[in-house]
Amino acid sequence: EPEVTQTPSHQVTQMGQEVILRCVPISNHLYFYWYRQILGQKVEFLVSFYNNEISEKSEIFDDQFSVERPDGSNFTLKIRSTKLEDSAMYFCASSKVRDGTQYFGPGTRLLVL
């Protein structure tokens, strides 16, 4: 069964450094998403992406965040200058249609020191 994959599974970085989190959505899906979950809290939406542009973003997704689909398979989340409060699990998800099932990847656990 096709699944969403994410790399790396864990990343440790120093405050102020740039990180890029990578995702390979399910191949015939057209809608892509990033969510995050701070330890012990609920999952929060960051951004959705369709047709090579952001379709919706939350108030969390400020200028330090960006997303890109650099080729036909990858979908990336860049955090330009990490802060301590960016430490969280980041999930990528994809869906075939806008209101269809969103399938989540296994997550990247980011720790900012």
Next chain:
Amino acid sequence: GIQVEQSPPDLILQEGANSTLRCNFSDSVNNLQWFHQNPWGQLINLFYIPSGTKQNGRLSATTVATERYSLLYISSSQTTDSGVYFCAGQETSGSRLTFGEGTQLTVNP
């Protein structure tokens, strides 16, 4: 955006017991999903159920969209059912899923 509330926040069961988890949402949704977050943090899709009833093995779910709630039933619970159960709704005009706070389920042997 929609509001999603889950109850109870915590639930402790003995193996073999049945349980019902509830999810209330504030507005009409065109996507309601239930997830199980396992001890490794992975979000496992359980159901996509904007309305009606679905069953998958020991799990079943019912969403009554007109009354803005969804229920997840777990029968004959097993220790491997332990973890956090989240429901998440998507409003008709947007793409984001809004998650509830989750129900922490512990099944004891």
